[in-house]
Amino acid sequence: MSSQSIFTSSLWQACEQYYPAVEVTALQLQDRHGVIINLLLLALELDHQQLRLAPQRWQQLHDVVSQWQQRILVPYRQLRRLSKTHVDQDVYQQMLQLELLLEHKCQQFILQQLWNETPEPQTTGQSNLRDYLTLLQLDLRDYPMLAQQDHLYGKLAVSL
Numbered sequence: 001m002s003s004q005s006i007f008t009s010s011l012w013q014a015c016e017q018y019y020p021a022v023e024v025t026a027l028q029l030q031d032r033h034g035v036i037i038n039l040l041l042l043a044l045e046l047d048h049q050q051l052r053l054a055p056q057r058w059q060q061l062h063d064v065v066s067q068w069q070q071r072i073l074v075p076y077r078q079l080r081r082l083s084k085t086h087v088d089q090d091v092y093q094q095m096l097q098l099e100l101l102l103e104h105k106c107q108q109f110i111l112q113q114l115w116n117e118t119p120e121p122q123t124t125g126q127s128n129l130r131d132y133l134t135l136l137q138l139d140l141r142d143y144p145m146l147a148q149q150d151h152l153y154g155k156l157a158v159s160l
Contacts, residue, residue: 007114015041043128051119
């Protein structure tokens with residue numbers, strides 16, 4: 001399977017379907033542990049497709065995307081959060097929209113990083129989600145609702 005058939009902008013449409021169900025946990029993981037939500041969503045979707053990136057690739061992706069976010073997204077997010085009580089609701093909503101645009105730019109950046117990748121078929125017991133959380137010293141067993149998201153799409157949940 002070629003990377004071009006997987007790592008396209010349409011991949012994010014599938015990834016974003018998970019967000020409403022994991023939003024609260026994902027935001028907590030982002031704020032408390034530095035989880036990159038776009039990578040979390042990507043891990044969920046690759047698990048759903050039963051495809052796997054090597055654990056060291058998750059580390060590389062996290063490092064490069066984290067650097068990008070620290071330069072571009074994080075300062076803006078901090079500004080938006082600080083502004084919440086100091087600007088009217090319309091301005092705040094515009095700020096949220098701009099942050100969403102930056103998140104989409106982050107997704108494009110991730111796709112650029114993965115352009116030449118060919119993920120391997122996943123074997124029993126493998127999990128991108130587990131690999132990604134483990135590199136941040138988090139245990140998937142502490143977040144069982146994340147492992148259960150695949151049931152929304154007709155696949156068995158990730159085994160804890």
